[in-house]
Amino acid sequence: xxxxEYIESGILEEYVLGTVSPQEKREVECLSGIYPxxxxxxxxxxxALEQYALSLRHEPPADIKARLLNELEFGKPQxxxxxxxxxxxxxxxxxxxxxxxxxxxxEDVHSRPTFRITWMVAASIGLLVLVFTYYLYSQxxxxxxxxxxxxxxxxxxxxxxxxxxxxxxxxxxxxxxxxEPGTQIIRLNPTDSTxxxxxxxxxxxHTGQVNLDIDSLVRPPETQQYQxxxxxxxxxxxxxxxxxxxxGAMVEQPKRFLKADAFAITLERRGGSPTPTLSAMxxxxxxxx
Amino acid sequence: MKRSNLPFSExxxxxxxxxxxxxxxxxxxxxYSPALYGVILKVVRDEETARDVLQDSFVKIWRNIPSYxxxxxxxxxxxxxxxxxxxxxxxxxxxxGQSIQRDIDIVDSxxxxxxxxxxxxxxxxxxxxxxxxxxDRRQVIDLVYxxxxxxxxxxxxxxxxxxxVKTRVRSALQExxxxxxx
Numbered sequence: 512x513x514x515x516e517y518i519e520s521g522i523l524e525e526y527v528l529g530t531v532s533p534q535e536k537r538e539v540e541c542l543s544g545i546y547p548x549x550x551x552x553x554x555x556x557x558x559a560l561e562q563y564a565l566s567l568r569h570e571p572p573a574d575i576k577a578r579l580l581n582e583l584e585f586g587k588p589q590x591x592x593x594x595x596x597x598x599x600x601x602x603x604x605x606x607x608x609x610x611x612x613x614x615x616x617x618e619d620v621h622s623r624p625t626f627r628i629t630w631m632v633a634a635s636i637g638l639l640v641l642v643f644t645y646y647l648y649s650q651x652x653x654x655x656x657x658x659x660x661x662x663x664x665x666x667x668x669x670x671x672x673x674x675x676x677x678x679x680x681x682x683x684x685x686x687x688x689x690x691e692p693g694t695q696i697i698r699l700n701p702t703d704s705t706x707x708x709x710x711x712x713x714x715x716x717h718t719g720q721v722n723l724d725i726d727s728l729v730r731p732p733e734t735q736q737y738q739x740x741x742x743x744x745x746x747x748x749x750x751x752x753x754x755x756x757x758x759g760a761m762v763e764q765p766k767r768f769l770k771a772d773a774f775a776i777t778l779e780r781r782g783g784s785p786t787p788t789l790s791a792m793x794x795x796x797x798x799x800x
Numbered sequence: 801m802k803r804s805n806l807p808f809s810e811x812x813x814x815x816x817x818x819x820x821x822x823x824x825x826x827x828x829x830x831x832y833s834p835a836l837y838g839v840i841l842k843v844v845r846d847e848e849t850a851r852d853v854l855q856d857s858f859v860k861i862w863r864n865i866p867s868y869x870x871x872x873x874x875x876x877x878x879x880x881x882x883x884x885x886x887x888x889x890x891x892x893x894x895x896x897g898q899s900i901q902r903d904i905d906i907v908d909s910x911x912x913x914x915x916x917x918x919x920x921x922x923x924x925x926x927x928x929x930x931x932x933x934x935x936d937r938r939q940v941i942d943l944v945y946x947x948x949x950x951x952x953x954x955x956x957x958x959x960x961x962x963x964x965v966k967t968r969v970r971s972a973l974q975e976x977x978x979x980x981x982x
Contacts, residue, residue: 559973560877567841576829579855584820
């Protein structure tokens with residue numbers, strides 16, 4: 512670059528007078544940093560204007576400095592001056608330092624009252640929410656436990672009611688049979704005399720109706736069934752097979768007998784036998800007739 | 801007042817100013833305020849306004865001193881530009897309701913006054929080299945530097961071609977440089 516031409520172009524004069532455009536300003540500052548001769552010319556022009564300004568010197572009113580000292584903010588130096596500069600520093604007097612104290616200590620910004628109160632309020636609210644949540648949770652747990660217990664009790668009561676109702680129906684049926692005129696109660700006793708009163712036959716001599724009430728017969732294997740027999744004129748007559756059912760309800764037998772000497776129960780193969788297996792006779796009971 | 805009057809170098813002063821040392825402010829103010837005030841007075845031509853402008857200028861200097869870079873220019877020149885621009889702004893605000901022609905007339909009338917009434921007590925000790933300057937050349941420097949006119953405005957005011965104005969500005973500064981040459 513031809514620096515001589517650039518210097519003679521007059522742009523440096525415009526620069527020191529402040530009439531250049533921002534772009535030209537950057538250009539001059541950039542080039543003066545690169546070319547010492549441009550920098551030198553610029554400094555000489557600046558110095559000339561400085562000298563012109565110095566020739567205009569006029570002592571300002573004394574109160575302006577005092578006002579400025581009031582208005583401006585001063586601070587202590589952040590870093591110490593380099594030691595090399597120390598010999599040059601010969602302050603004759605040290606002006607009183609303007610101590611600037613922050614309203615609150617800077618290092619303890621977290622202890623400012625507003626900050627502390629805000630923090631405490633936030634923490635308190637958080638704690639309350641936590642406690643309330645735990646309270647609600649425990650309430651819910653209690654409710655669920657109570658509900659489970661109540662359901663269990665309810666189920667138990669329903670079951671008991673059902674059993675009771677079933678027993679009542681059974682008892683009513685038994686009572687109704689017993690109330691009928693001509694009904695005989697025949698207790699069937701075990702043949703081996705070990706346990707008494709295993710079953711009861713309610714036999715109505717007027718209608719021939721036979722009702723069987725099982726008390727405590729042992730449930731037989733699946734391949735076998737109990738069979739009721741009526742002993743008529745010394746001969747056993749089939750009175751029907753039956754199963755042992757839960758609850759021991761009274762069973763009305765399909766066959767009717769207007770005459771019978773005794774009733775007996777034998778254990779037969781499933782479906783019944785035409786003739787009783789006497790060795791398998793479980794219970795027997797005589798009629799009053 | 802010479803630069804050598806400073807108790808330490810300009811670099812150290814700038815560093816201390818950038819660290820906002822009150823002592824450095826005292827030195828800066830004592831050293832430069834008379835020259836800045838003189839320039840401001842020359843621009844605004846009113847003591848009351850000049851006081852305000854000087855105060856505003858130092859507030860701006862104090863606010864902007866951290867961004868001052870000695871690589872980009874001399875400190876005094878930087879200070880002068882702040883004071884000069886603040887003064888020109890104040891002048892424009894004051895005459896904002898008036899036409900530029902009227903403004904120039906005011907400048908002219910006071911210019912004549914100042915040329916006959918010179919120098920002040922403070923400038924007596926300096927050789928009045930400025931007065932050795934060619935009056936035409938001095939006029940363009942004053943208009944551009946102290947009144948903030950663009951070259952086009954100067955050309956319009958002096959009824960000269962723009963090229964002539966530019967040439968005259970350059971030769972005026974070159975002459976000034978020779979006058980105060982070191």
